[in-house]
Amino acid sequence: MKGYMGTVLRIDLDRQNAEKQKLDEQLARNFLGGRGLGAKILYDELKSGTDPLSPENILVFAIGPLTGTRTPSSGRHVVVSKSPLTGGIAFTSSGGTWGAELKRAGYDAIVVKGKAKKPLYLWIEDDEVGFRDAKEHWGKMISQSDEGIKSETDDEAKVLQIGIAGERMSRIAAIINEKYRAAGRCGLGAVMGAKNLKAIAVKGSRNPEAADSIGLTRAASRAMKMISESGVTKEDGGLNSFGTAVLTNIINASGIYPTRNFQTGTFSGAEKISGEAMAKTILKEKTACYECPMECGRWVKVEKGKYAGTEGESLEYETSWAFGGECGVNNLEALARANFLCNEYGLDTISTGSSIGFTMELLERGILSKEKVGIDLRFGNDDAMIQMIEKIAKREGFGDVLADGTKAASKKIGKGSEYYAMQVKGLELPAYDPRGAVGLGLNFATANRGACHVSGYTIAAEILGAPLKADPFDSGESKVDLTILFQNFTAAVDSGVNCLFLTFAVGASEYAEMISSLVGWEGYDADEFLRTGERIFAIERLFNKREGFGRKDDTLPQRFLKEPMPEGAPKGRVHPLAEMLDIYYRKRGYTEEGHPGKEKLNELGLMD
Amino acid sequence: MIIKFFANLREITKDHEITLKLENVKVKDALLVLEKKYGRDFRDVVFDPEGELYVRILINGRNIEYLEGLDTQVTGDDTVSLFPPVAGGSHAEL
Numbered sequence: 171m172k173g174y175m176g177t178v179l180r181i182d183l184d185r186q187n188a189e190k191q192k193l194d195e196q197l198a199r200n201f202l203g204g205r206g207l208g209a210k211i212l213y214d215e216l217k218s219g220t221d222p223l224s225p226e227n228i229l230v231f232a233i234g235p236l237t238g239t240r241t242p243s244s245g246r247h248v249v250v251s252k253s254p255l256t257g258g259i260a261f262t263s264s265g266g267t268w269g270a271e272l273k274r275a276g277y278d279a280i281v282v283k284g285k286a287k288k289p290l291y292l293w294i295e296d297d298e299v300g301f302r303d304a305k306e307h308w309g310k311m312i313s314q315s316d317e318g319i320k321s322e323t324d325d326e327a328k329v330l331q332i333g334i335a336g337e338r339m340s341r342i343a344a345i346i347n348e349k350y351r352a353a354g355r356c357g358l359g360a361v362m363g364a365k366n367l368k369a370i371a372v373k374g375s376r377n378p379e380a381a382d383s384i385g386l387t388r389a390a391s392r393a394m395k396m397i398s399e400s401g402v403t404k405e406d407g408g409l410n411s412f413g414t415a416v417l418t419n420i421i422n423a424s425g426i427y428p429t430r431n432f433q434t435g436t437f438s439g440a441e442k443i444s445g446e447a448m449a450k451t452i453l454k455e456k457t458a459c460y461e462c463p464m465e466c467g468r469w470v471k472v473e474k475g476k477y478a479g480t481e482g483e484s485l486e487y488e489t490s491w492a493f494g495g496e497c498g499v500n501n502l503e504a505l506a507r508a509n510f511l512c513n514e515y516g517l518d519t520i521s522t523g524s525s526i527g528f529t530m531e532l533l534e535r536g537i538l539s540k541e542k543v544g545i546d547l548r549f550g551n552d553d554a555m556i557q558m559i560e561k562i563a564k565r566e567g568f569g570d571v572l573a574d575g576t577k578a579a580s581k582k583i584g585k586g587s588e589y590y591a592m593q594v595k596g597l598e599l600p601a602y603d604p605r606g607a608v609g610l611g612l613n614f615a616t617a618n619r620g621a622c623h624v625s626g627y628t629i630a631a632e633i634l635g636a637p638l639k640a641d642p643f644d645s646g647e648s649k650v651d652l653t654i655l656f657q658n659f660t661a662a663v664d665s666g667v668n669c670l671f672l673t674f675a676v677g678a679s680e681y682a683e684m685i686s687s688l689v690g691w692e693g694y695d696a697d698e699f700l701r702t703g704e705r706i707f708a709i710e711r712l713f714n715k716r717e718g719f720g721r722k723d724d725t726l727p728q729r730f731l732k733e734p735m736p737e738g739a740p741k742g743r744v745h746p747l748a749e750m751l752d753i754y755y756r757k758r759g760y761t762e763e764g765h766p767g768k769e770k771l772n773e774l775g776l777m778d
Numbered sequence: 779m780i781i782k783f784f785a786n787l788r789e790i791t792k793d794h795e796i797t798l799k800l801e802n803v804k805v806k807d808a809l810l811v812l813e814k815k816y817g818r819d820f821r822d823v824v825f826d827p828e829g830e831l832y833v834r835i836l837i838n839g840r841n842i843e844y845l846e847g848l849d850t851q852v853t854g855d856d857t858v859s860l861f862p863p864v865a866g867g868s869h870a871e872l
Binding site: 401407416446634739 | 782784785786788794832834836838839840841843844859861862863
């Protein structure tokens, strides 16, 4: 089996033991790698009811066959575990080059179990696996420990690590790699913290082989050509020119830019914090991940004012929204500062911004007092927002309440605050109001890790009109089909593993062509690729079923079901979830409880 | 009516936003007025070489594809937003 390195590294932190296990080919063909491989390992090996922050939880770092190859945008890695934020399956991915380096070191995945007695980090250099004391790095800011670990290992090592938030087991803590890249969602930084695992530094010297090298070159070139021709992904196209924050204005103009904790979908300050504004102000240069021609990353620098000195790779669309529209802040430099702090402390920007916006609304409504919160956290107060980020990371004062996300916070606060916690299954919503994009709303409700936009990014069709077109208000059967298609396709892409942005230009046929020429699987085609995605989505469902999830959890915050959108194109609309959910389950072959039915499990080879 | 331009379109128009004194016209008529104002470059960005609409046009936040297309009526109180493709524009099939 080419393309893969053929080895899973098993780490036992209790005994500080590393073992190499052969990757089974049938397992690889059924689940590819990344998200799929991680879900299969979790399903097979994790006992239901396990506390996510106990030593028994399993943490999988996985890449796919395409990672680290010459196929476009192939530097990503995926982390899979049981989420301390949701209690269900967690998968979270990150860009950069760490994934490609793991492949060069000779591994398809690292599976971590147990808990170290004292903080340590792993140093993996090809076949050598070392357990190093992390005492010097514990409690440091991310940029300091990145440099520190490299100075102890190798200047060219790629470092993945947690910051202070993960060390203090914040359930919204991220896992950061290469200082600026985050596997942010679902709080897996806390799982590393609970295991006393500070970091994994990797350096490798090998290259994966292709079964059909000429075929792979042809397939990769075809994908590159499609990227270079697409309005979004081409050089000087939307993503390249303005970064992902190119979305700010179009989402706002469409009336679904969540504003002040989703009270409305139109933000008067959107233009000031848009990708267009960034390009004219704090943007210094464009940055790219491994083998990526899109260069959607932004290197920003604030040169004057109270946030001067803020510099780094920064401000994706979701992040600029989480501290912008969500918190009512229209100061781009403050958003850059907020992003910088989340990177340095190792916090998920979406959940952090959402937790702050949630608190702002509770203050506005008198459910919380300024005295209780400790600072004047009203909408639009960027200074207070910045202060609260540090408090969350350090679990200081009211920050300790928010450090576990909005669902847990609302339970502590009570007084009806649950209504204002904008989360599904415990995961905070990202930057789209589902009342004006009903396919995405269905995806938010049904995505296995909670309110996740990248589980089924129907915005591509509903708002951006590509590669398919769909009316954002339509809630009929075709919209349900669209949502399912996006979810399955994405599950396969996340297991491949390439960047999801590739899908703006490249379809399932191209993925299948790249995989078949790389690995050498006979008859591997687009149908099998999509079927693999369906299988992965289903096994995640089975994992969640075992943890007690069902129809009751496939829902949306009550605000979207009860409160009509007050203005903009979706004015007067609520989300029609109830009418869509039955159709969704039926079309997926799931029971009325939302679990995969026997026939479907048979079809997907999941009956065992 | 208010016309808003976004992303790379601004390189041609140099304007973010303008007001046109037009009442009850079709979208295609408004585009002709804009082409007159901004020239051939504007037309080349709005339509592809086959004459198909290339940009996304929203009337008060609603894509004209789900209204009456280029024949959609626009009134003086409307806001028209023009975006180049910020995603897609490809012919990839899922």
